[in-house]
Amino acid sequence: MSFAADFPKDSAFNKAKARYFATPTDAVVSALFAAFAVWILWSLANWALLHAVFGANQRDACMATEGACWSVVSTRWRIVLFGLYPFEEQWRSAIACVVMVVVAALSCVPWFWSARRLPPLWIAGFAIFYVLMRGGWFGLREVTEQNWGGLSLTIFIFAAVSLLGMPLAIVFALLRRSDLPWIARTMALVIDVIRSLPLLSIMFTFAIVMPFVLPDWAIGDKLYRVIVGYALFFACYQAEIIRGGMQALPAGQEEAAKALGLTYWHRIGYIVLPQAFRNALPPTINQFVITFKETSLVTIIGFFDVMASGRAASGNADWNFATIEMYVFVALIFFVFVFTLSRYGAYLERRLGVGRR
Amino acid sequence: MKLALKALLVSTALVASSQVAHAQVAGDSRLKTVQDRGKLLCSGHNGSFLGFAEVDDQGNWKGVDIDLCKALAAGLFGKSEGALEIVPISWAQRWPALQSGDIDAVIKVSGWTQSRDTELNLAYSQPYFIGAFQVMSHASLGAQTLADLDGGSICVAAGTSTERALATYLETKAIQAEVLTFENGDELRNAYYEARCDGMVEWAPSLAASRVDAPDGADAHTILPDVLDLEAEGIIVPENDADWLDVQNWMLSSLWFAEANGITSANVDEIKANPPSATIEKFLGVTPGYGERLGLSDDWAYNMIKEVGNMAEIYDRNLGSGSRYNLPRGINALYSDGGVFYPLIVD
Numbered sequence: 029m030s031f032a033a034d035f036p037k038d039s040a041f042n043k044a045k046a047r048y049f050a051t052p053t054d055a056v057v058s059a060l061f062a063a064f065a066v067w068i069l070w071s072l073a074n075w076a077l078l079h080a081v082f083g084a085n086q087r088d089a090c091m092a093t094e095g096a097c098w099s100v101v102s103t104r105w106r107i108v109l110f111g112l113y114p115f116e117e118q119w120r121s122a123i124a125c126v127v128m129v130v131v132a133a134l135s136c137v138p139w140f141w142s143a144r145r146l147p148p149l150w151i152a153g154f155a156i157f158y159v160l161m162r163g164g165w166f167g168l169r170e171v172t173e174q175n176w177g178g179l180s181l182t183i184f185i186f187a188a189v190s191l192l193g194m195p196l197a198i199v200f201a202l203l204r205r206s207d208l209p210w211i212a213r214t215m216a217l218v219i220d221v222i223r224s225l226p227l228l229s230i231m232f233t234f235a236i237v238m239p240f241v242l243p244d245w246a247i248g249d250k251l252y253r254v255i256v257g258y259a260l261f262f263a264c265y266q267a268e269i270i271r272g273g274m275q276a277l278p279a280g281q282e283e284a285a286k287a288l289g290l291t292y293w294h295r296i297g298y299i300v301l302p303q304a305f306r307n308a309l310p311p312t313i314n315q316f317v318i319t320f321k322e323t324s325l326v327t328i329i330g331f332f333d334v335m336a337s338g339r340a341a342s343g344n345a346d347w348n349f350a351t352i353e354m355y356v357f358v359a360l361i362f363f364v365f366v367f368t369l370s371r372y373g374a375y376l377e378r379r380l381g382v383g384r385r
Numbered sequence: 386m387k388l389a390l391k392a393l394l395v396s397t398a399l400v401a402s403s404q405v406a407h408a409q410v411a412g413d414s415r416l417k418t419v420q421d422r423g424k425l426l427c428s429g430h431n432g433s434f435l436g437f438a439e440v441d442d443q444g445n446w447k448g449v450d451i452d453l454c455k456a457l458a459a460g461l462f463g464k465s466e467g468a469l470e471i472v473p474i475s476w477a478q479r480w481p482a483l484q485s486g487d488i489d490a491v492i493k494v495s496g497w498t499q500s501r502d503t504e505l506n507l508a509y510s511q512p513y514f515i516g517a518f519q520v521m522s523h524a525s526l527g528a529q530t531l532a533d534l535d536g537g538s539i540c541v542a543a544g545t546s547t548e549r550a551l552a553t554y555l556e557t558k559a560i561q562a563e564v565l566t567f568e569n570g571d572e573l574r575n576a577y578y579e580a581r582c583d584g585m586v587e588w589a590p591s592l593a594a595s596r597v598d599a600p601d602g603a604d605a606h607t608i609l610p611d612v613l614d615l616e617a618e619g620i621i622v623p624e625n626d627a628d629w630l631d632v633q634n635w636m637l638s639s640l641w642f643a644e645a646n647g648i649t650s651a652n653v654d655e656i657k658a659n660p661p662s663a664t665i666e667k668f669l670g671v672t673p674g675y676g677e678r679l680g681l682s683d684d685w686a687y688n689m690i691k692e693v694g695n696m697a698e699i700y701d702r703n704l705g706s707g708s709r710y711n712l713p714r715g716i717n718a719l720y721s722d723g724g725v726f727y728p729l730i731v732d
Contacts (some may be wrong), residue, residue, distance in 0.1 A: 107444055112473065115443040174472055236481040250487070330431045330474035330482075340440040343433030345709035349598040 076356075087346050100342055100350040101357045107341040108358065111177015111332030117169060124160040125180040127153060128187055136372055138379075150191060157184060173251040177332030179361065185255060185323045185333070190316060192259035197266035202296065204271055222264040228325055230257045235329040254326060258319075266315055273308030274300055306380050313373030317366050334358055414628035416680060419489050425461060426486075427454035428479065428493045429471035435594045436704045436712075437494050446471045450492045452699045453513065453620070457490070457636055459692040460685040480505055483623060490633065496616040506624045510633035512617035513696075515716050515725060518547050520609045521577070521592045522584040531560060531611040537583035538563040540576050550614035551586050586613065590704060593712035603711070612716065632679055635729070639686040642668060642728035643695035645719055650694035657687060668731050675731065696726070 048058040079095025082102060090097035101108075109125075110118045131153030140146055161180065164170035176184070203215040222230070234257030235250050247253070277300060285295045305312070324335035332340065335358060341347070342354035419425055429446060430438040437450040451471065458469035474482050479495065482488045484506075494516065495501075497509045520539065522528045531554070541548045543566035555562055565582050567573040574595050577585035587595065589608070596606045620633040643649070646665060648656055653669070660666035667675050670684030677683055693699055700714055701707040718724030 104442055107440055107442075110444065112440070112444050115445075172470075174470075232477070236478060236485065239485045239487075327431045328475050328477060330429075330472065330478055332431070332473055336432050336473075339432035340430075343435060344439040344441070345435065345594070345597065348435060348594055 090350065096356075097347075097350040097353050100347045100353050104341040104347065105357075107178070108334060108337045108354075108361075109178045109180075111181060111337045111340075112175045113177055113180075114169070114171060114175070117163070117171060120160045120163070120168065120171075121176075121178070121180045124157045125183055127156050127160070128180070128183045132183075132187060154188075173249045174330070176251070178337045179334050181326075181331060182320075182323050182333045185251075185258070185326060186320050188255045189258045189262050189319060189323075192255065193262035193266060193319075196259060196263035197270055198301070200263055200267035201270040201274065204267060205274065219264045219267055222261060223268075225261075227258070227261055227322060228328060230261050231325060231329060233257065250329065251331070254329060254331075258323075262315070262319055266312065269308045269311045269315060270304055272311070273304030273306070276307045277303055309373070309377055309380065313370060313376075316373075317369055320366060320369065321362065334361055415489055415622065415626050416629045416632055418486075419461060420680075423462065423468065425454070425458040425465075425469050425490075426472050426488045427451075427457065427469060428482070428488045428491050429473040430493070431473050431475045434494065436590045436708070436710055447703065449514065449699060449703045450494060452693045452703065453492045453636075456640065456689040456693045456699075457492075457632070460632070460636055460639075460681060460689045463682070463688050464692055479621075480507065483507070483621065489622075490629075491621040494618045495621055497619050501621075507621050508624045508626065508630050509619040509621055510630060511637060512619045513637050513726075514618040516616040516618055517589045517716060518550050518586060518613040518615065519589045519592055520584045520586050520611060520613070521596060521606050522609055523580065524605050524607045526583055528584070528607070528609060531584070531609050531613075532558065534562055534584050534609075535560050536562070538565055538581075539584040539586060540565045540567060540573055540582040541586045542566070542570060542573050543568055546614070547586050547588070554611070554613040584609070588616075589715070590710065590712060593704065593710035597709050597711070608713070610715070615716070628680060632681070635679060636689065637696075638729040639668070639689060640693075640696040640699065641719060641726055642731060643686070643690050644697045645721065645728050648690055648695060649698060650690055650692070653687060653690045664731050 049055040074095065076096050079093050081089045081093055081095065081097050081099045083089075083099060084102040086099040090099050106115075106118060110121045113121045131149060134140055135146055135149060140149060159165055160168070161176055161184075162171060162173070200215060200219060203211055204219065206212045206215070231254050234253045238253055239247050281299055281303075282295060285299050290299070324333050326333050327336035338354045338358040339351075342351045347354075429451070433439045434448070434450075437448040438446060439448050441447055454469060454471060455465040458465035462468035472482070472488050474488065474493075476493075479491050479493060480501075483491050494514065496516070497512060501507050502509060520531050520534070522534060526534070526537075528534050539551065539562050541551050541564060548564075548566060551564060554560075555564070562584075563582075565576065567576055570587075570591075573585060573587075576582060577595075578600055585592070585595070592608050596603050596608065599606055620637070622629045622633060643653075646668075648665070648669075656665065657669045657671060660669060660671055663672070666672050669687045669690075670676060670682070673683050675683055676685040679685075682688075694702075696719075697714075700717065704710050704712045705714055714722070714724065716723075716725050718726070720727045
């Protein structure tokens with residue numbers, strides 16, 4: 029005797045019926061929510077698409093319509109992407125930005141994951157970026173760091189912070205686990221102190237207070253000081269994430285490695301770190317996402333990152349009424365990058381089999 | 386004992402000599418630094434501030450503050466192109482950036498307050514703009530002054546100096562109006578646009594912007610002439626730098642002097658060729674003295690006027706009738722036009 033025959037056939041209609049309209053109460057609630065969802069989508073489409081103005085320089089049409097004014101984006105998108113970079117030279121900023129994205133994308137490919145391939149790739153990437161953005165060589169006009177801006181600046185800060193911060197985080201995590209108590213305790217103190225300070229105040233200190241304290245030769249440009257400060261902040265958080273990954277390993281593994289006569293560096297490099305990273309992958313991706321989004325804090329020290337550029341783009345006599353549209357556009361840019369990042373994280377998790385042990 | 390005495394002497398001498406060296410550095414005017422550098426570093430904005438520092442479609446700065454930076458650079462170096470760098474800075478960054486030398490002067494709609502003047506070691510030039518708190522009202526109500534809103538309602542941002550100013554003004558003028566407060570600027574504007582109140586109080590340039598952006602058009606709103614309170618915006622330089630401060634004051638005075646004497650960017654060449662008076666001759670650098678006393682070239686005022694025009698031109702282009710804001714000049718005009726500003730005497 030088979031029970032299968034008693035159940036209705038598993039069609040989409042039946043499935044939906046079973047899920048959403050099983051009882052009269054279910055049906056009412058489902059219908060209400062469906063109507064609400066349709067209404068929201070409809071008003072959104074009405075605003076964003078049907079009644080929207082898309083063409084460049086159509087302020088008057090914008091003032092007349094009820095819908096969104098995408099004209100502000102099509103007129104002033106270059107400010108969002110390039111900030112205050114000189115108008116005729118913006119192609120350089122565009123190429124530099126693409127180079128950074130390509131390098132970041134390449135280093136996500138497993139083939140590049142080796143000490144012989146990854147560092148040259150990033151050094152080349154940063155060198156091309158710097159030469160293109162800064163100029164002063166090969167007949168390119170010089171553009172100082174304070175005029176960098178927009179998406180290129182955001183990506184540059186993010187890449188530089190991650191690349192400086194990650195090795196630093198590993199060093200911090202290892203020092204914190206040191207067998208010598210004074211090293212471990214000092215490191216713990218440093219990490220906890222930096223973690224207890226707001227990122228904003230760290231950036232402000234590095235950008236503005238440092239020049240009063242440092243000797244002249246060590247000052248450098250504000251941009252690089254901020255990156256160093258931010259990288260330090262990143263490293264302290266990431267160090268704790270890595271330490272968490274390390275502590276999840278059974279102590280027996282390291283002891284077994286010791287018993288086999290492996291040196292410290294072999295134990296760390298072949299046994300501990302690879303597994304620690306695998307354990308710590310989800311929070312690490314999380315940390316990268318947060319870091320990307322918090323780059324917009326550099327606006328407090330006068331940098332034109334994507335966010336500040338967006339505000340400048342809608343903040344003039346002509347377009348001041350269209351701030352919402354500009355924020356939506358900036359949000360879309362952030363979404364593209366952060367969503368890609370989190371999808372890549374999900375791919376890595378599948379590949380490394382995190383959560384499948 | 387003898388050794389200790391010797392150490393004490395040596396250290397005293399060291400301290401004394403370091404103080405002398407310090408005094409010399411402080412005596413170096415920022416004016417000299419800027420001239421040696423060949424470039425003026427002026428304050429910009431991290432984003433925009435309507436009418437004072439905005440970014441055009443090509444990413445170039447414009448606005449009242451930016452024009453004053455241009456005037457200063459033109460006065461120092463003949464023209465601003467290549468000699469002016471607008472450094473984007475945030476509000477919080479203004480004072481440290483000035484002290485550390487990231488910028489040479491703060492021209493960033495900054496009000497003259499006692500604590501800034503005394504505790505922060507800053508020196509203010511004479512004000513170049515008076516930021517008035519005014520009331521905007523629906524034109525359909527036909528109000529001419531704030532007194533006409535007696536018995537009505539007025540919207541204001543909560544917990545701000547504008548709220549305090551409104552309360553005081555209503556009390557002293559014995560106007561009975563209901564005051565509605567809102568947490569932020571957007572809420573405030575929307576409440577006013579939706580006619581939940583008859584009038585709205587804000588800083589005049591912001592009011593002008595809200596008027597332009599009104600959904601029912603700018604003509605449906607009037608800015609009433611009553612001034613509830615005001616803030617004087619000046620140019621800020623480090624304290625104890627008289628030479629640099631003099632340049633700021635005389636730059637502003639020159640812009641008003643040009644306006645009072647009808648000298649504009651369009652006719653300055655003509656007037657320089659046929660100066661109507663000995664004073665104007667001197668002012669435009671035909672006869673020596675006007676620039677030299679400040680450590681500048683004698684035709685520095687001419688260079689400024691040539692590039693940005695007089696104060697009226699700067700105002701009209703950025704806030705007044707030549708701009709979208711169309712903000713009447715009011716108290717920001719010359720004394721002869723009913724304002725509070727005046728040029729200093731050129732002798």
